Amino acid sequence: MTVTYTAQVANARFCGFSKLLLAWRGSIYKVLWKEFLAFFAMYTAISVTYRFFLFDDQKRYFEKLAIYCNHYASLIPMSFVLGFYVTLVVNRWWNQYTRIPLPDRLMCVLSGGLQGVDERGRLLRRTMMRYASLSALLILRSVSTAVFKRFPTMDHVVEAGFMTREERKKFESLKSPYNKYWIPCVWFTNLAALARCEGRIKDDSTLKLVLEELNHFRGNCSMLFHYDMISVPLVYTQVVTLAVYSFFFVCLIGRQFLDPTQGYLGHDLDLYVPIFTLLQFFFYAGWLKVAEQLINPFGEDDDDFETNWLIDRNFQVYIESHVLLSFSQPPIVIVDVIYACICSG
Structure with missing residues (x-):
């Protein structure tokens, strides 16, 4: 149930929070690893298909689609939508704790x-x-x-x-x-x-x-x-969830590394592994998981109330x-x- 770590950070020191990053119970790794691996597996499958199974004319069409998706994916206001929603859920979570009789x-x-x-x-x-x-x-x-x-x-x-x-x-x-x-x-x-x-x-x-x-x-x-x-109104939860999943569904195509010989702007390197896209997924999807964990603190998750x-x-x-x-x-x-x-x- 509740994961307590205040004694481990009682004193401020160099890299004081670093030891918390290795904890598993109640961690973001525990709640997100399945989605993270699924996202990376789908990205890899699309990348392998693009590199080895498409003909040249199909590759050109895919590259245009990837550039289009990457351009318009940035129009989804992820930080605003998630930030406001998580703030609402965290305030509601703490208010419920203060109301425990x-x-x-x-x-x-x-x-x-x-x-x-x-x-x-x-x-x-x-x-x-x-x-x-x-x-x-x-x-x-x-x-x-x-x-x-x-x-x-x-x-x-x-x-x-x-x-x-x-x-x-x-x-x-x-x-x-x-x-x-x-x-x-x-x-x-x-x-x-x-x-x-x-x-x-x-x-x-x-x-x-x-x-x-x-x-x-x-x-x-x-x-x-x-x-x-x-x-929390169901429509709000649905909007936030759809925004996050839609954004990363588009990123599966839009964040692919394209053929550098084609001279596309911003595609000079082919790194194979989308490090920053994976980090973005970790942060944004992890943010959504925070809300998912706290929206009902009376369950049996690691950080629910005792x-x-x-x-x-x-x-x-x-x-x-x-x-x-x-x-x-x-x-x-x-x-x-x-x-x-x-x-x-």
Whole structure:
């Protein structure tokens, strides 16, 4: 999944990025090598046909066609089309990451807002945190193929401890063709209102703060759902893809090395291997592959988000909340080393 290399480039030095060029997992070589070899094979096949299988009059016609294709291929605005598209996809990719629901803020608010050291208070806090984790699991299960493979049915969700069997019955009793990730949030609000009635949430301002944090959490879940439902317009993706492939299809003919004895402008050398055309393919097609990798970061590519890790991490927060939110053993207020030095000075 996510390829992390920040530790390798922690310090700027001579050719600092050079070691990254040898990496394979998550690299441009891994995602592009098949297309690159296919392009080079087609170019070679056309070149061999031109050199050894065409008659002289056929070669002259092919040479005119190659000059024509090379002249008009430059009219396709590749840099503009790809640059704007990749910028859109990268911004969308990062916005989706910032919308991943994390329960930390909610746990901190419950820690200070929902009081009670008895079993009832601890159970309320743990159940509310479990509902938040369940809501995040349901939305990630609907947008991530990796999470869906791990939790293909609601039975797996129950077995993992995110939901009880009674809660599953209530969840499935609401018939809806739409995603029901919001139901655990409703259960959360019901428990928050109950805690307010029992006096465990001291005032309405604290209740408002708890519900605001829940709505922020639910809003992140909602945005992930809408990002999954509303994609980059298909017509835009088609235009960019067709532009790239059409350009290099034309280059298969237009970038051929022609017979130097014919005196064509710019065809004084016959190098056989189109080094700069291959580099251009590597950069432009690689640019398109960047967009292809990032347009849906909830798949199972090398650089997609670690959604299963996030599920485990959120569940660990829920488990640890049993201890952190208990109030039975608050931290002891003591004089720390720095404060002691200040006072003694």
